[in-house]
Amino acid sequence: AQTVTQSQPEMSVQEAETVTLSCTYDTSENNYYLFWYKQPPSRQMILVIRQEAYKQQNATENRFSVNFQKAAKSFSLKISDSQLGDTAMYFCAFMKAAGNKLTFGGGTRVLVKP
């Protein structure tokens, strides 16, 4: 079974600064996907960024980037130039390459301060 761990319950950051969220996972699979989801207070879970395990290059989506360390089973999310609208819960999630089941971490609450 896969497990996903997010060790930071809450992070705060000043507007326009950078924050990095940690995620570690445990799996015996070699091919899989990793995701970061954002869940604002409205509750709609939105995909922020994804990474295929077979790709060595770290994924980036505008102000969001990841640091994927496969050997260490680490998948951190960096939010650059933080905006007030980035305030939300952020969930790291794992999915086998040939599967459909998402396994989520416990989440990190990010608060962007003006």
Add this chain to the structure above:
Amino acid sequence: EAGVVQSPRYKIIEKKQPVAFWCNPISGHNTLYWYLQNLGQGPELLIRYENEEAVDDSQLPKDRFSAERLKGVDSTLKIQPAELGDSAVYLCASSFSGTGLNEQFFGPGTRLTVL
């Protein structure tokens, strides 16, 4: 394109009462998921449908929870009778399961409060 639709958004009931949640997935998505999200935690899968068939319901408490997906489109999740511990957010998601990544799209959820 419309996203995943769920109703109601909020539901408050007395314990031992029945309750039902409805989900309409994105058009064309053959896979539908129901997740349970307790306060301050990540979602956990309750059941997954491939078209009309429930292919993964190992985490669904079958003594009180039931689900159906008639005609492989809309789905209903029911709890009967509800217990205090069932207070949570129930999320529905859908995806198109073909080759490659089966990206899941989530609805806004139903927040259930059991008194």
